[in-house]
Each structure stands twice: as C-alpha cells, then as structure tokens.
Amino acid sequence: MKNVQEQSSEPRGLPAVWHSWRDKARNRASPGALSAIPVAAENFETLESPEAYRRALLALIAGARQRVLLAALYLENDDGGREILEALHAAKAARPELTAAVFVDWHRAQRGLIGKARSAGNAAMYRALARRFGPGVEVYGVPVQRRELMGVMHLKGFIIDDAVLYSGASLNDVYLQRHDRYRLDRYHLIRSRALADCLAVALDQALRRSPAVHSLNAPSAPKTAELRPDIVRFRRELARTRYRFAGDRVRQGEIGVTPLFGLGVRDNELNRTIVELIHEAKTRLVLFTPYFNPPGPVRRALDACLRSGCHVTIVLGDKTANDFYIPPDEPFKTIGALPYLYESNLRRFCRARQRFIDAGRLDVRLWRDGNNSFHVKGLWVDDRYALLTGNNINPRAWRLDLENGLLIHDPNALLVEAHRAELERILAHTQRLASHEALDAVEAYPAPVQRLLKRLARVRADRLVNQVL
Numbered sequence: 296m297k298n299v300q301e302q303s304s305e306p307r308g309l310p311a312v313w314h315s316w317r318d319k320a321r322n323r324a325s326p327g328a329l330s331a332i333p334v335a336a337e338n339f340e341t342l343e344s345p346e347a348y349r350r351a352l353l354a355l356i357a358g359a360r361q362r363v364l365l366a367a368l369y370l371e372n373d374d375g376g377r378e379i380l381e382a383l384h385a386a387k388a389a390r391p392e393l394t395a396a397v398f399v400d401w402h403r404a405q406r407g408l409i410g411k412a413r414s415a416g417n418a419a420m421y422r423a424l425a426r427r428f429g430p431g432v433e434v435y436g437v438p439v440q441r442r443e444l445m446g447v448m449h450l451k452g453f454i455i456d457d458a459v460l461y462s463g464a465s466l467n468d469v470y471l472q473r474h475d476r477y478r479l480d481r482y483h484l485i486r487s488r489a490l491a492d493c494l495a496v497a498l499d500q501a502l503r504r505s506p507a508v509h510s511l512n513a514p515s516a517p518k519t520a521e522l523r524p525d526i527v528r529f530r531r532e533l534a535r536t537r538y539r540f541a542g543d544r545v546r547q548g549e550i551g552v553t554p555l556f557g558l559g560v561r562d563n564e565l566n567r568t569i570v571e572l573i574h575e576a577k578t579r580l581v582l583f584t585p586y587f588n589p590p591g592p593v594r595r596a597l598d599a600c601l602r603s604g605c606h607v608t609i610v611l612g613d614k615t616a617n618d619f620y621i622p623p624d625e626p627f628k629t630i631g632a633l634p635y636l637y638e639s640n641l642r643r644f645c646r647a648r649q650r651f652i653d654a655g656r657l658d659v660r661l662w663r664d665g666n667n668s669f670h671v672k673g674l675w676v677d678d679r680y681a682l683l684t685g686n687n688i689n690p691r692a693w694r695l696d697l698e699n700g701l702l703i704h705d706p707n708a709l710l711v712e713a714h715r716a717e718l719e720r721i722l723a724h725t726q727r728l729a730s731h732e733a734l735d736a737v738e739a740y741p742a743p744v745q746r747l748l749k750r751l752a753r754v755r756a757d758r759l760v761n762q763v764l
Contacts, residue, residue, distance in 0.1 A: 326571050326680055326702060330542030331551025334487045336709040339550060341717050342482035345472035348462060349375070351484060355455040356382045362394040364454040364498055368447060368685075369403045370434070371467030372420035378473070379466050380421070384428040391431070398450065398502055401436035401519070402443035404511050421512035436511040437502055438526045439533065439558070439697045441519065446530075446558075446695035451685035454495045457488040461701055463672050463685040469618075470670075478618060478668040481583070481717070483683055485552065485701075493540040493554055501536045505529050533697055534559045551704035557686070558697045565686060565700050566693055570596050572676050572702075581608045581675040581718060585617070586633075587641045588689040594644070601651045608658040610721060612669030614638045614735075616662055627743040635744045638734055645731035652730065660725035671721060673700075678711045680704060 342348050356363055356379070363383060370376045380397070387395045405416045421434040440446035453460040464470040464480040502508055507529035509516050519526075538554040545551040557565030573580060573596035580600055587609075589597070601607055614620060614634035621631035641659070651657035662669045674682040684700030686692045703710065728734070737745055 329553045331553045332489045333549045338486040340484040341713045345477045348482040349471040361456050366398045366450045367465045369465050372417045373468045375468040375471035375473040383432045387431040395432045397434045400448040401438035418511040425512040434512045449696040450699045454491045457491050459485045478670045480670045553702040555700045576605045576676045579606045583610045583671040583673050584688045585670045587611050587637045590690050590693040610660045613661040613663040616669040618668045623741045632744050632747045642731050642734045659728040662725045664724040678708045
C-alpha cells in the first residue's frame with residue numbers, strides 16, 4: 296500500500312475542463328495584450344512591513360474625504376480589527392459625507408475561530424460598535440457559496456479616495472503586527488483615480504447591490520438558509536463579472552495596471568493570466584505561495600518553464616510558519632495536520648524535479664522567522680510583470696473562492712529596483728532546499744498527524760482534501 300510520500304504528484308480524476316488548459320496552449324495570449332490603466336511610476340509604492348501597512352491604512356482612513364471601501368476575507372474582533380473599524384467610525388463622524396464600507400466573507404464573519412468555542416463571530420463586534428458609534432459605517436457580508444467550505448469572499452483591496460492599498464492580508468492583530476507576532480504578506484500603495492474608481496464600482500455593483508449581500512452590523516441579519524436561492528444566482532453572476540475600465544497605452548514614466556477578477560474554473564481571467572504569466576517567463580520566474588498545493592495547470596506551466604531553461608524560484612513558508620501549525624507540545628487538533636499535508640505535497644513535487652534543483656534551475660526557498668507566519672503570494676516574471684493578488688494559487692482559489700489581482704506591466708523596467716528590494720526582504724528569512732530528502736518524511740511527523748495522513752492516503756481521500764484546501 297502506498298503511503299503519502301509515494302503517491303504521484305499529478306492528481307487523478309480531475310474534470311475535463313481542468314485539463315482543457317492543455318488544449319488552449321496554442322491559443323495562449325501574451326499578458327502584454329491585456330488592456331491596462333496607465334499609472335505614473337512614482338505613484339506605485341511598495342511598503343516594507345506589516346507595521347508600515349497598518350500605519351499607511353490608518354493614515355489614509357484619517358485623511359479620507361470621499362470614500363473608504365475595504366475588501367478582505369475578515370476583520371477580526373481583536374485589537375487590530377477594532378482599531379481599523381473604530382478609525383472608520385471616527386472618520387465618518389468627522390466627515391458625515393464620507394462613504395465608508397467594509398466587505399467581508401459572510402460565513403467567516405459569523406463563526407468563531409477554528410478550534411475555539413462556538414460564538415457569534417466577528418459580526419457581534421460589528422453590531423456592538425454600530426450601537427456605540429451610530430450608523431454610517433456598513434459591514435457587508437458576502438456569501439460566495441452556501442457553505443464556507445465550498446467557497447469564500449477572497450477579494451482584496453482597500454480603496455481610499457484616489458488610492459488603492461492592495462495586500463493579501465486581512466485585518467487582525469497578526470496581519471497588522473499589533474503585538475509580538477506578525478504574518479508576512481505583500482503591501483503596495485497605488486495612487487490612481489482610474490484604478491480606484493474601477494475597483495469601487497465593482498464592489499458597489501457586483502457585491503453591494505446583490506440581494507445575497509446583507510449588512511452584518513444591522514440589528515438582525517437573515518439566516519443563510521433563507522438566502523440560498525439568492526446565493527446560487529449571485530455566484531452565477533460573479534462568474535461572469537469583470538472589472539470595467541478604459542485602458543490606454545503605457546507611456547514613458549508609466550506602468551500599466553490590469554485589474555483581474557476570478558471565480559470558478561470556467562473562463563476565469565485571473566486563473567488564465569496566472570498560467571499565461573508562467574508561460575511568458577523567459578529568464579526568471581518567482582512564485583510566492585503560503586500553502587503549497589499548485590493546481591494542475593500551474594504545475595504543468597512550471598514544468599514547461601523549467602524545460603525551456605527559465606530559472607524558477609518558489610518561495611513558501613516552512614511548515615512551522617504556516618498559520619495552521621500547532622507545536623508538537625500542544626494538544627493536537629485536526630486542522631493542525633494541514634501544514635504537514637502541504638509539506639508532503641512539496642516533497643513529492645521536489646522529488647519529481649530533483650534534477651532541476653541539482654542543476655540550479657529550480658530554487659525552492661522555505662521562509663521561517665521565529666514564531667511568525669508566512670502569507671505571501673503572487674508572481675514576478677522577468678523584469679516585465681508582477682502579479683499582486685490574494686490568490687493562494689491552489690485548487691481552492693482556482694475553483695471555489697472569489698479572487699482578484701492586479702497585474703503590473705512594466706515595459707520600461709521602472710519598478711525593477713523596487714521589486715528586487717521587496718524580494719530581498721522576503722528572502723532574508725529563507726533557506727534554499729537542496730533536496731526533497733531535507734524535508735521531514737511522514738514517519739518523522741507527530742503520531743496523530745501520521746495516523747491522519749496515512750488514513751487519508753489509504754482511501755485516497757488526501758486527493759479530495761487537496762482540492763478544497
């Protein structure tokens with residue numbers, strides 16, 4: 296009987312549409328053909344740390360005059376989350392004409408943390424602050440699917456007047472580094488009226504106006520069961536949604552920004568662009584992901600990239616830097632097996648491509664910095680493109696969650712130094728993986744993890760689990 300590390304790295308039994316990416320390869324369009332919003336290069340800023348992200352967000356909210364629209368998976372009931380929501384209420388009180396709204400996942404907002412006692416979730420805090428400060432700051436719950444397991448609202452981006460602060464981070468203590476720990480992400484500030492308007496219109500028209508979307512800080516909210524027909528229609532509408540904007544030619548001193556929207560496997564422009572970007576790489580590709588579980592189209596594109604002679608760097612967190620990691624001396628919970636499952640995926644991937652690692656054409660970099668965690672995602676292709684996204688580049692993001700991203704076109708190489716400085720900061724806490732054998736084998740895992748992974752492998756349920764992770 297095969298154990299976990301002996302299974303093939305290629306999942307079996309995937310839908311035909313999944314494999315249809317191969318058939319479309321001949322018709323692949325260059326990302327450079329995508330329409331883009333021109334932005335002066337000096338209006339693109341890379342922030343260096345979670346603390347800088349927090350300071351910038353608070354400063355932007357305090358100075359807002361027209362609108363503050365925040366989209367994130369969640370805004371947590373902790374010091375970091377409350378600080379942001381209280382800042383929104385303060386800005387609204389100072390300027391009543393300000394439009395202030397937060398968009399979060401409907402399901403995630405109405406449950407407690409995984410492994411903790413049942414509770415009303417973050418929605419209870421939203422209602423409490425609305426009672427305390429009065430109306431004016433709306434927190435909308437966005438139900439992408441009838442159950443959280445089958446899809447969440449994973450759109451990212453904060454629109455404050457004419458600025459867009461984009462990160463894969465959500466809003467809580469660890470993402471904002473309020474206390475001793477942080478969760479590393481990427482943070483970019485882009486000042487562009489056209490880009491801000493584009494993202495704001497999508498939040499208003501595609502999300503806020505839907506009958507499936509409801510305020511979570513109102514005195515009462517409907518039950519999910521009551522919304523099921525609306526949610527089904529909503530998901531169909533989202534699968535057809537695209538960002539609308541007037542693109543133009545990128546001139547000297549400018550970069551281009553293409554906003555991308557994505558939901559589901561079929562005709563997903565974000566998924567398609569990710570694969571096209573990997574195929575576009577000629578000399579160097581850098582891929583960031585916190586949860587190593589690449590979808591089939593991405594894995595095949597990476598293999599083609601390696602065979603073509605391109606240098607590929609994959610940066611991901613060590614299993615101990617995973618936000619689900621539970622130290623062996625603490626009580627085991629099932630959710631704590633996830634970092635080990637991701638590491639098993641990585642071991643299989645590297646074993647099948649060891650020749651590229653040995654040749655120096657594949658660099659796998661494991662990030663670890665004390666008890667902090669890693670949540671970086673996106674792509675960097677040669678010196679021409681960068682993808683900023685909350686997409687984890689895994690089957691869940693590929694098929695189930697509502698995602699977005701910003702493709703940065705840099706035909707004049709104006710952002711090269713900024714991108715390299717960002718990469719150096721991230722790589723400062725990484726070590727290169729010289730061989731798949733340097734990763735722990737299943738037999739070295741804590742006993743409860745071994746039992747669970749071997750049980751999943753025995754019935755091939757690990758393949759199913761990987762498709763919803």
